[in-house]
Amino acid sequence: MPQLHYAQLRYLSIIVLSWLAVFFLTRCILLASHLADANVSLLQLAGVYGIGLIYDLGFLLYAILPLALYLFVCPASLWRRRWHQRLLIGLVGISLFAMLFTAVAEWLFWDEFGVRFNFIAVDYLVYSEEVINNILESYPIYPLIALLAVIATGTSVALHKSLEAAFNAPLLSRVHAFTSLAILFLLTGLSGLSIGQDTPRGLGGNTYQRELASNGPFQFFAAFRNNELDYQQFYTTLPEQAVASLLRDEVSEPNARFMGSDPQDIRRLIDNPGQPQPLNVVLVTIESLSAKYLGSFGDTRGLTPNLDELRKSSLTFSNFYATGTRTDRGLEAITLSIPPTPGRSIVKRIGRESGYGSLGQQFNALGYDSVFIYGGRGYFDNMNAFFGGNGYRIVDQSSVAESDMAFKNAWGMSDEDIYQQTIKVADADHAQGKPFFLQLMTTSNHRPYTYPEGRIDIPSGDGREGAVKYTDYAIGQFLQQAREKPWFNQTVFVFVADHTAGSAGQEDLPVANYHIPLFIYAPALIEPREFTEVASQIDLAPTLLGLLNVDYSSTFFGRNVLRKDRAPGRALIGNYQHLGLFDGTDLAILSPRRGMRRHDDALGLSHEISTSTSDSLMQRDIAYYQGASHAFQKRLIAWHPTSLPDERLSKR
Incomplete structure (x- = not known):
């Protein structure tokens, strides 16, 4: 020795x-x-x-x-x-x-x-x-x-x-x-x-x-x-019964039946009225598309002619907000309908990223083919592990032949290529008579802002403007091809951003910098109109299932915002440390070391003041984040297919 x-x-x-x-x-x-x-x-x-x-x-x-x-x-x-x-x-x-x-x-x-x-x-x-x-x-x-x-x-x-x-x-x-x-x-x-x-x-x-x-x-x-922060240790808390009561008021819908024994368990049976519609769904999550880039939201540079035209034919959400500042946060919110718990997103919590009641699991239970289609390699941000462990099969750059990719950069294949893969999957499922739920994540609107030459009038690699315009071009090409398909009239297309192009500002949570577009497009099925109330990425999954009139067992923290008997709108926004709730006017913020404050007139002068747990907006803020952290720790958001209703909750 x-x-x-x-x-x-x-x-x-x-x-x-x-x-x-x-x-x-x-x-x-x-x-x-x-x-x-x-x-x-x-x-x-x-x-x-x-x-x-x-x-x-x-x-x-x-x-x-x-x-x-x-x-x-x-x-x-x-x-x-x-x-x-x-x-x-x-x-x-x-x-x-x-x-x-x-x-x-x-x-x-x-x-x-x-x-x-x-x-x-x-x-x-x-x-x-x-x-x-x-x-x-x-x-x-x-x-x-x-x-x-x-x-x-x-x-x-x-x-x-x-x-x-x-x-x-x-x-x-x-x-x-x-x-x-x-x-x-x-x-x-x-x-x-x-x-x-x-x-x-x-x-x-x-x-x-x-x-x-x-x-x-x-x-x-x-x-x-x-990458987690213990909510109980670092943030202001309320008694468990108070959180349970507040949270159930927030997520409850008419005829919903709560099922869990834990007071903070929001698992419930959702009764969506009307006959179920087994429609195909293509959900496109667009990289870094701030609402401010769209001409229909006020931009004058003409970067998004296809999206501006699409808005006229879509159910448009004009006051819609991302939950976070990174792709993994957007995917987490859209897929799991959960607020951005402090620390790293669930997508990237290695070893604890799977087995949840995701949107993909919901569609699987209805007999759909749930597929996550990503322009890059899915090991990035732990995406393959997350989606593969939550009910999706995966199509990413590594599963696509080189000959099928017209262009790629460090982040992956171009948006044109990902849409071509989407059409291939949709064609194959349609040929087998199987409904499909395809959830996409694009990459082109990202530095180095490169894309195939000759598509738009801005040279590749010239900056963000060109990337936005190419993103819009690829969407236009995709819809033009999809309209020729036999499955088009039975398909709902959803276009939403994962987050904005930049969230930094003078404040910890500058609300305007979380504003993103959401268009739901199905010209043969959904009447075009504009929804102007505040809504959040966590509302997308329950709203989509509501449009299809699906009854289901929900662990979602969001709600169907299109119901006439809905609660007032709100958006959940965060940046790893600071956890906010925006009610359309004011913003409540929770911070480490049990910090509490609010910004009145958050989209205007944004006057910051200290506050306490007696503030009703702060109580709602605490309820969402304390409840979500508890649900994650106790796995109250786990997928339990046996808890799905055996028959329709209401007689048709």
């Missing part, structure tokens, strides 16, 4: 012990800053530091693996060279600076949120410009960085003798090197299996004790895989 008197192991031990010292001091400082809140006994203190050491070592096993691999295969002739040793000394200094910088970042994060790194820290990378500017304005960051550099350099100098001793120690033999490497890989694997984001951190005790026992860098990287 190799001993630490070998050169490579001594060098690694210096780095590991230095990092452990930084972790220990960080934990001490964080504990001292909230000693009263942590309320630790001596036994609990031992648990905090003991479990904390496990987390620290768990992170370090991953962190040192690349370096260890290099050191163990480094030839002796290179190891003994002076320039190489100086390089390794410099690496110690850089690693110390990195860990000190992380410790300071942890302190700042802890000071603001009272927790170690989590998805909020990951989110800071998404909004890096705003975060960096905020840090520069809030802290003397440059002098602080200089101080950390001095400390790291001074510590490296202080370790000089230990490092020289390591360089002069005997080297591992090849057998010992491979043995050490095998042991390190084994320990790393065992660490990955036994140490998670939540365990063994589950000490019991209070939140501060659990957070102190974790490791900040470990939590940061774990947040990439499990």
Whole structure:
């Protein structure tokens, strides 16, 4: 068994012990800053530091693996060279600076949120410009960085003798090197299996004790895989019975029967009046199509002639809003009809993204062929796992022959190509006498804004305007071809955006920047008109099923907004941290650290004021997000086909 008197192991031990010292001091400082809140006994203190050491070592096993691999295969002739040793000394200094910088970042994060790194820290990378500017304005960051550099350099100098001793120690033999490497890989694997984001951190005790026992860098990287924020921990809550009552008032429809034993379970049987209509459905989710780009919404550049013409023949929703700022949020809302719970969308919560009562499952239960058709490769944003696990079969770029794609870029095949694949699937299902539900996700209206040449009068790659105009062109071509098909008159076409082209603004949730178009087009079936009340992406699924007069078992947080006996309109909007409810005039916002505020006249002057749980708009806001987070955690939105009604709820 190799001993630490070998050169490579001594060098690694210096780095590991230095990092452990930084972790220990960080934990001490964080504990001292909230000693009263942590309320630790001596036994609990031992648990905090003991479990904390496990987390620290768990992170370090991953962190040192690349370096260890290099050191163990480094030839002796290179190891003994002076320039190489100086390089390794410099690496110690850089690693110390990195860990000190992380410790300071942890302190700042802890000071603001009272927790170690989590998805909020990951989110800071998404909004890096705003975060960096905020840090520069809030802290003397440059002098602080200089101080950390001095400390790291001074510590490296202080370790000089230990490092020289390591360089002069005997080297591992090849057998010992491979043995050490095998042991390190084994320990790393065992660490990955036994140490998670939540365990063994589950000490019991209070939140501060659990957070102190974790490791900040470990939590940061774990947040990439499990990007969630615990609603109960970070946001304002109401009593469960109050949430249950408010939420059921929000989602209830006439003759609906709630089924769950959990007070917050909104699973219910929906009775849509009229004879069921087994119509085909083609639901097109368009990349980044803000309502403001359409001429029918006021744009004067003539970018969307086909969509502007389509609006005249469609059921148009002129006050419709996306739930979030990313494609995965739009797909989540449209497919599952759930508000944007804090953290990462359900689509991207790997390992927890399947088995839900999706729109695809609803159509499957009616005998449809439910297909998700994506212009790119569905591993992006975890789409294949999400749709494949929630009732859809998948057609994406990887399943399309190269000869069937006229154009592609980094994001995938052009919109023309995805529509050609859609027509192929529809033709095949129609030939078999099977109704189809085809849910598309386009890619062309996205940087680098490239598309086939010669289609429009704006050169490919010239910017967003060209991409919007090409998107519109492809829709026009698709509908022109579809009108020649025998299945056209029995098909409902839905055109909606996943999100807008840009949601940033001076406010956390600028409502106007969530405004998207929604057109429902079936000229032989649905009378053209304009629906002007506020509605949300989560309302699309129940509204669509309502148009088909389908009775079903629903876990949807949205509602059929076309019913005459509907509740007042509202839109749910969010951006990972901030969770909003817009009622058409005012906006209530929930934020981490139990923040509550509202923007009166949100589309106008947008006057911000603090508020409380006595505010009825804030109560509705809390009910939606607390209820949705609870439903996700308890799997109250799971798909249970046996809960579907055995017969029509009302006699026809």
